[in-house]
Amino acid sequence: MHVVVNAAMSADGKLSSHRREQIAISGDADFDRVDRLRADSDAVVVGVGTVLADDPRLTVKDESLRDERLERGDPANPARVVVDSRGRTPLEAEILDDEAATYVCLSERAPIDRRMELSDRADLVTAGEERVDLLRAFAALEREGLEQVMVEGGGELIFSLFEAGLVDELRVFVGPKIIGGRDAPTLADGEGFVEEFPTLTLAEVARVDDGVLLVWRIAE
Ligand SMILES: NC(=O)C1=CN([C@@H]2O[C@H](COP(=O)(O)OP(=O)(O)OC[C@H]3O[C@@H](n4cnc5c(N)ncnc54)[C@H](O)[C@@H]3O)[C@@H](O)[C@H]2O)C=CC1
Numbered sequence: 662m663h664v665v666v667n668a669a670m671s672a673d674g675k676l677s678s679h680r681r682e683q684i685a686i687s688g689d690a691d692f693d694r695v696d697r698l699r700a701d702s703d704a705v706v707v708g709v710g711t712v713l714a715d716d717p718r719l720t721v722k723d724e725s726l727r728d729e730r731l732e733r734g735d736p737a738n739p740a741r742v743v744v745d746s747r748g749r750t751p752l753e754a755e756i757l758d759d760e761a762a763t764y765v766c767l768s769e770r771a772p773i774d775r776r777m778e779l780s781d782r783a784d785l786v787t788a789g790e791e792r793v794d795l796l797r798a799f800a801a802l803e804r805e806g807l808e809q810v811m812v813e814g815g816g817e818l819i820f821s822l823f824e825a826g827l828v829d830e831l832r833v834f835v836g837p838k839i840i841g842g843r844d845a846p847t848l849a850d851g852e853g854f855v856e857e858f859p860t861l862t863l864a865e866v867a868r869v870d871d872g873v874l875l876v877w878r879i880a881e
Pocket residue numbers: 667668669670675676677678680681682683684686707708709710711712714715744745746747792793794795813814815816817818819821822846850
């Protein structure tokens with residue numbers, strides 16, 4: 662499996678405001694780049710915090726990119742994956758619509774009634790007791806044939822993926838806004854590292870819209 666984390670952050674490193682409402686940080690060219698990345702992926706992964714905050718659909722927006730996928734024998738859209746320990750994904754969430762397959766990764770803590778409701782709309786993967794065990798969950802997804810995986814956030818999930826050593830590549834668009842706020846989500850939240858910081862190698866720097874795209878790989 663190859664895991665690419667993609668996110669857009671403000672010039673001061675925030676993914677959204679302290680209200681956790683979705684903010685357009687990317688411009689048109691960056692949204693097109695993200696759409697291409699989705700189209701090149703087998704799955705797009707988010708944490709349930711992002712589902713609750715943004716209600717994303719995570720589909721490929723450009724019809725010609727969906728056609729390209731169909732021509733090579735893939736479904737029109739990549740699978741969607743929610744990392745959701747207790748099964749808090751709302752049944753009316755866009756991510757559970759019919760546009761693509763959806764996996765919900767749960768922990769043992771997810772109540773049985775939520776499991777039953779979600780299982781009508783998604784494939785369920787259970788891994789971990791309190792929180793989703795990402796190593797086990799991603800191994801199960803790989804067994805389902807999901808090889809090229811893109812993660813779209815948010816900060817809690819991204820931190821945990823680095824902590825688990827699951828990230829191969831980080832692509833960050835740094836946009837021309839200051840959001841501020843000590844409680845606003847950043848690229849990697851969670852507990853934070855105090856030692857053994859994951860170290861990256863800079864692979865690409867490009868001007869995109871009025872910002873910059875940084876591509877980092879995990880240092881060997
Ligand atoms: N600018 C951007 O590119 C993006 C911004 N966002 C923003 O990020 C915010 C949401 O991010 P977060 O609140 O950090 O939520 P998140 O999307 O990272 O989800 C975190 C939740 O996932 C669940 N989870 C289960 N197992 C876990 C594990 N092992 N590790 C971590 N989480 C686990 C927990 O319930 C946890 O609260 C929103 O404000 C959204 O707008 C989200 C995606 C992209």
